[in-house]
Amino acid sequence: MAKQGKRLKAIYAGLDRDKQYALAEAIATLKSAAKAKFDETIEISMNLGIDPRHADQMVRGVVGLPNGTGKTVRVGVFARGPKAEEALAAGADVVGADDLAAAVQEGNINFDRCIATPDMMGLVGRLGKILGPRGLMPNPRLGTVTMDVKGAVQAAKAGQVEFRAEKAGIVHAGIGKVSFSDDQLVENARAFIEAIQRAKPTGAKGSYVKKVAVSSSMGPGLKVDLASLAAQA
Structure with missing residues (x-):
């Protein structure tokens, strides 16, 4: 002991x-x-x-x-087009698609919470072995696979x-x-x-x-x- x-x-x-x-x-x-x-x-x-x-x-x-x-939460979002812009406007720290996936594969995970739009899950799913063990895999049951990107980012930032x-x-x-x-x-x-x-x-x-x-x-x-x-x- x-x-x-x-x-x-x-x-x-x-x-x-x-x-x-x-x-x-x-x-x-x-x-x-x-x-x-x-x-x-x-x-x-x-x-x-x-x-x-x-x-x-x-x-x-x-x-x-x-x-x-009381903790600053870094939020990463997998999204494209208008939803990517919505995520940035809501305060997301990292936003991307293929570029963000490549960064994750290289070990550059600069976020504490991960959110994805449903159309991104085919891409995000290939990162399961990296994100899963870290508790970062987006999940619709947890509200982290959603089209309401703004709401999800704001909720994560708010505590x-x-x-x-x-x-x-x-x-x-x-x-x-x-x-x-x-x-x-x-x-x-x-x-x-x-x-x-x-x-x-x-x-x-x-x-x-x-x-x-x-x-x-x-x-x-x-x-x-x-x-x-x-x-x-």
Whole structure:
């Protein structure tokens, strides 16, 4: 097991690691404990009662965080003609077709989110082995294969977060920065939690949300009381 540094030991010394915190209390505690020299990200993790190896138990989707993520998102768009112009006007960072595909094949991936118009998917599909493992493959279910290029680019820039359950049934995401107000972080966390609850798959049996925790980039993880979530929802 990795050794804890003096800074982290000092943080943990003032915390009850077995306590289950109400969401607002957990976030306030993380903010007060954040001492890094950069604006740390506040993250939420949810352990779900699913087995993602089964198609009917996969949890995947997108959610727009009401207060954004605090992170600058670079958006790449595969489009031609008027839709390419629409993407640029909406604020896309990289727009192209064959030229963009060639850049991706050469390893020049200068975007964090990828959007494509439906007519581009024949071209984009050939990049699946590159984009797929990076979680960048456009998907109509996630709203990233669309003719509404303007809306998709603006949503990505405004703080839309994509989530997907890992093998252990865990979903996680950054929900803002330490510099956000407590209320902004709580609001973002609730939006994420509600999105996960709405995405409950038909194949999920028994308890769906098993555990919830919040943490900061350089700080501790705190357990969130599930009963308090229900009470405050």
